[in-house]
Amino acid sequence: MVNPKLQFSGSLFDGKSAQKQPVRIELTPYHIVLTIPGGSTVSWPYSDIRWTAETIPFHIEHRLNTPEERLETLVVEDPDFYENCRRIAPDDFSRTATKNSFNWKIFSAGILILLLFFYAAYKIVPHYFVDQVVDKIPVEWEETLGDAVLSAFPVERNPDPKVIALLTNILRLLKQSKVEKTPYNLKIFILPTEKINALALPGGNIIVFEGLLKIADSPEELAGVLAHEAQHIFLKHSTRGILRNLASGMLLTLVLGDANTVMESAVSIAGQLNTLGFSRKMETEADIKGVELMLDAKINPQGMLSIFKKLLKEELKLEENKKNSSSSKGMEEVFSYLSTHPSAKSRLENLENQINKNSEKYWIPLYPNSNWNEIKPRD
Numbered sequence: 001m002v003n004p005k006l007q008f009s010g011s012l013f014d015g016k017s018a019q020k021q022p023v024r025i026e027l028t029p030y031h032i033v034l035t036i037p038g039g040s041t042v043s044w045p046y047s048d049i050r051w052t053a054e055t056i057p058f059h060i061e062h063r064l065n066t067p068e069e070r071l072e073t074l075v076v077e078d079p080d081f082y083e084n085c086r087r088i089a090p091d092d093f094s095r096t097a098t099k100n101s102f103n104w105k106i107f108s109a110g111i112l113i114l115l116l117f118f119y120a121a122y123k124i125v126p127h128y129f130v131d132q133v134v135d136k137i138p139v140e141w142e143e144t145l146g147d148a149v150l151s152a153f154p155v156e157r158n159p160d161p162k163v164i165a166l167l168t169n170i171l172r173l174l175k176q177s178k179v180e181k182t183p184y185n186l187k188i189f190i191l192p193t194e195k196i197n198a199l200a201l202p203g204g205n206i207i208v209f210e211g212l213l214k215i216a217d218s219p220e221e222l223a224g225v226l227a228h229e230a231q232h233i234f235l236k237h238s239t240r241g242i243l244r245n246l247a248s249g250m251l252l253t254l255v256l257g258d259a260n261t262v263m264e265s266a267v268s269i270a271g272q273l274n275t276l277g278f279s280r281k282m283e284t285e286a287d288i289k290g291v292e293l294m295l296d297a298k299i300n301p302q303g304m305l306s307i308f309k310k311l312l313k314e315e316l317k318l319e320e321n322k323k324n325s326s327s328s329k330g331m332e333e334v335f336s337y338l339s340t341h342p343s344a345k346s347r348l349e350n351l352e353n354q355i356n357k358n359s360e361k362y363w364i365p366l367y368p369n370s371n372w373n374e375i376k377p378r379d
Contacts, residue, residue, distance in 0.1 A: 004087040008078050015070035027088045046089050057111060058082055139183045142239050143203030148203050154187040162375045166367065167208065170223045174230055177297035182234055196314055198225050200232035202239040213377050215310050219366035224304025227290035237282045280343055287347055291354050300363045301355045308351065312344055
């Protein structure tokens, strides 16, 4: 058996300066003993050292646990040094002699920063970009986009002329009352479905679901919904929401290198109402501006409050049905118009306060000679 070599020479960097000190090295089963010129010695336990290089020249780091926390480095160029360390202290050496010291804290922090970067790039950057350009988009371009989205919905091709006439006249009154003239040509479409909803598309198209027409009991209630949806169009909320989703999709394409991602995003926008991406701020703005539109048109704004209360009641009923019967037919396909979150009640309270502040204003009954309950769709 060959006896291990225990004596070596090397260079010590004390962490205070770039100068190196020649040292004599002695290997023991528990320590590396360094003799510094002048006769002083220091011992480095194997458990306290870190190998940063296991090829010639060998590098070992030792952190000095003092108030200044210096990092000392030993450099050895003898090719037999590494193997003899393994032979003299196999147990301690095997636990500490690693090619790389992996710092999980730094790794975790790096991953977190990376995730935050991608979140900002995916969420914030597209929104910022869209917000800078959306007001400069021509109305003609919005109309083209709105017509493309409309084509994805099987709207009624031969709707009841009395219903369409009444809804169109309400839109005309609302548009004429607008203080700032708008270039948008508002058009009504009816979707034959029991779902209770309405949808404003870019450029002026408004889709009213038949289920909403059935729960409305007056032209004023219909005016409340149409005023809200019209403001989404006037304020470019619909255009902004769709472009934000498309911008995020294009950014995702750059990251993933998948050209189909953008197309899938565009298709999903046409097929899912919630991809319009209206924020709580947008909804609140459409509420406030919608009431102002009704007041300017001398339409009783209580109609908006009344229909919204019905919508909230229907949504709460839907949530209760979901809890009691997860397999109810079509439940998962019903879209929420307001929200069953506490913010919905807050929106109603804000509407009520706004209406009460304008209680001294007068309004004219909408179509007093036309009985809406006689012409609205029936079950």
